[in-house]
Amino acid sequence: MSSVISSHSPDAVSQAVSVLNAGGLVGLPTETVYGLAARADLDNAVEHIFRAKGRPAGHPLILHISDISELNRYAANIPNSALQLAQHCWPGPLTLLLEKTNAVSHRVTGGRETVAIRIPANLCARKIIEQCGNAVAAPSANLFGHVSPTTAQHVLNDLGAKVDLIIDDGDCTIGVESTIVDFTTDQPQLLRPGGFPAEDLESIIGQQI
Numbered sequence: 289m290s291s292v293i294s295s296h297s298p299d300a301v302s303q304a305v306s307v308l309n310a311g312g313l314v315g316l317p318t319e320t321v322y323g324l325a326a327r328a329d330l331d332n333a334v335e336h337i338f339r340a341k342g343r344p345a346g347h348p349l350i351l352h353i354s355d356i357s358e359l360n361r362y363a364a365n366i367p368n369s370a371l372q373l374a375q376h377c378w379p380g381p382l383t384l385l386l387e388k389t390n391a392v393s394h395r396v397t398g399g400r401e402t403v404a405i406r407i408p409a410n411l412c413a414r415k416i417i418e419q420c421g422n423a424v425a426a427p428s429a430n431l432f433g434h435v436s437p438t439t440a441q442h443v444l445n446d447l448g449a450k451v452d453l454i455i456d457d458g459d460c461t462i463g464v465e466s467t468i469v470d471f472t473t474d475q476p477q478l479l480r481p482g483g484f485p486a487e488d489l490e491s492i493i494g495q496q497i
C-alpha cells in the first residue's frame with residue numbers, strides 16, 4: 289500500500305528522498321499536475337515509471353531539476369534564446385527540448401539524443417530534487433491514457449500501491465501540463481501548448497515560435 293504524507297510534515301522531504309534514492313517512485317506535487325518521479329540516473333527506477341503507468345517504452349520523459357545551475361549537466365549546446373527563456377520562466381510551466389549530455393540515460397529520452405527539461409515552481413518538489421542530488425524523471429502520475437492528476441487523491445485512485453509515497457500539497461495551482469518548446473531545430477518549435485502562453489514566450493525572446 290502506498291503512503292501519503294503532507295508536504296507540511298517535517299519528514300516529507302527526507303522520506304521522499306529516501307524512496308527516490310532506493311529506486312522507488314514518488315507522487316510529486318508540481319504547479320502543473322502531480323508527477324510520478326524516479327531518480328533519472330537509475331535505469332531500473334525509470335523502468336518502474338513505464339511499468340506503473342503502462343506507458344509505451346519509447347515515449348520520452350521530462351527531466352525535472354531544482355536550479356538553473358544544473359542545466360549544463362544535462363543539456364549541451366544550449367541556444368541563447370533557450371537560456372533566455374529558462375532565466376525568465378523558471379521555475380515555471382515551461383519545458384525546453386535541448387541536446388542531451390551523457391548524464392542523461394536513453395531510458396529517459398526513449399533513445400533520443402534530445403532531452404526535455406524544466407524546473408517546477410512547487411517549492412517542496414524543488415527541495416526534494418535538490419536533496420536527492422540528481423534530476424528526477426517525472427511524467428504525470430496517472431495510468432497511460434487517463435486524465436492527469438491535480439490532487440494527491442487522484443494519484444492514489446489511479447496508481448494505488450504502484451507508487452511508494454505520495455506527497456500531498458493540495459491542488460495544483462496551474463492544473464495543466466507545461467508548455468514544451470523544441471530548441472533542437474533551426475527555428476524554435478512549439479511541441480505542446482500548456483501553462484505558459486506561447487505569445488509570452490515569443491515576446492521574451494523576440495522570435496517567432
Ligand code: AMP
Pocket residue numbers: 347348349350385397400402403404426427428465468479480
Ligand atoms: P508528459 O507526458 O507530460 O510526461 O510529457 C512528455 C512529452 O514531452 C512527450 O509526450 C513529448 O511530447 C515531449 N518530450 C519529452 N522528451 C522529449 C524528447 N526527447 N524529444 C521529443 N519530445 C519529448
Ligand code: MG
Pocket residue numbers: 427428436
Ligand atoms: Mg501525462
